[in-house]
Structure formats: structure tokens, C-alpha cells
Amino acid sequence: MFNIGMGEFLVLGLLAVLVFGPDQLPKAAKQVGSVLRQLRRMADSAKSDIRDGLGPEFKDFDVEDLNPKRFVQKHFWEAEDEDEAAQRPVSQLNGRRPPFDDEAT
Template identity: 30%
Template sequence: MFDIGAGELLVILIVAVVVIGPKDLPLAMRTAGRWIGKVRRVSAHFRSGIDAMVREAELEEMEKKWKAQNEEIMRRSAALTEAEAGAPVMTGPPPAEPAPPPAQPEPVVAPEAVTDPAPAPAQAPAKGAADV
């Protein structure tokens, strides 16, 4: 966090022994440890509060996005329901003018059927077991 190296820590320890004295050094280290612990707890609490606020902001943003998507889906659903009911629906730009239908050729009328004056030939009787 503070990027204190081994050499710097050794210098701080020597200054502390000279200034505080070897007799009171353990008490001073204990007090410093408590302060460092309090600072860490406060910073962790602060960090968790910031994280909670960020999560809440993200949730609000997602809820807005979901609400907009839900409204879009409901609008489309209503438009489809109206279209199925036969009501005109304008959901986009106006359609281009329709192309004229392709020209259909005149139907060809077949000449009247000519009847054949010759009668159809009679079918020969089937050979069965009795004819043999």
C-alpha cells in the first residue's frame, strides 16, 4: 500500500528504538498495530459502502433498461394484436407505393369438345376356369 521496502523499515525501526527506547518499544508497537487495524477496518467499511452504491446504481440502470425493453415488447405485442384484429397499424415509415400487378394473359378458350360418332369397342370376356 505505502510501498515500504526492507531498508526503509529497518531505518524506521532504528529511529523508533533510539527515540522511544527499548523498554517502551513493545507498547508503542502494540498501539501502532491497533491504529493500523482501525484504519484497515474503516477503509474496508468505506470500500464496501462504495461497492454497495455502485451495485445499486448498476441495478437501477438495469431496471431502466429492462423497463424500456418491456415497454417495447408490450408496444409490439399490442401492434400485432391490432394487426390480427384488422385495425391498421403504422409501426414504421410509410410503405412505398405498391407496384401494379403483373399483366395476366387473356385466358385461352378451348374449342368445344367433338364427340366421336364411333361407339367404343366392347370388352372381350375374361377367360376364366369355366372356359378352359
């Protein structure tokens, strides 16, 4: 998700020491860690509630499939059928030529 190099990490650490001070930094880090753990627990609980609410028909349901970008990729761009590949933009064909229909022109 984030692409943080060693230089950026050192700058962030120095900034944290300047903002919180060396004596308050461990407490702040502990609070941030506990908040992140609590948020992760809440997200996991919400995912399990959604799965339980959907019932056994959707046992393989993945919450990330609700992301609109992933939904479109899953349902429109995964088919390898030539008819469906003809409707893809050229950038999505992975170096293959689109099918040519002599009767269409």
C-alpha cells in the first residue's frame, strides 16, 4: 500500500521525536498500536457479521469483492473468450491482437 524507503522512515522517526519528545514517544507509539489493533478487530468483526448475515450460500464471499474496481475487473476483464476479448480496450489485451471479423465491416 505504502512504498516507504529507509530515508522516509528516518525522517518520520525524527519528526515523531520532535513532535512527541523522547520521553512521550513510547506512550504515543503504544496508543497508536492499540488503536490500530482495535480498528483491525472492528474490521474483522464487520467482515464476519457480513458473512454470517449472507448465509451459507455465500460462504466463499470475499468482502474485497465489494470494491467497485475489483468488481469490474472480476466480472468483465477475466474472461478469455475471444468474443469478450474483442470488447476490451487495446491496453487490456496483454499484447494480443483483437479478433478481426471480415463480415462486420
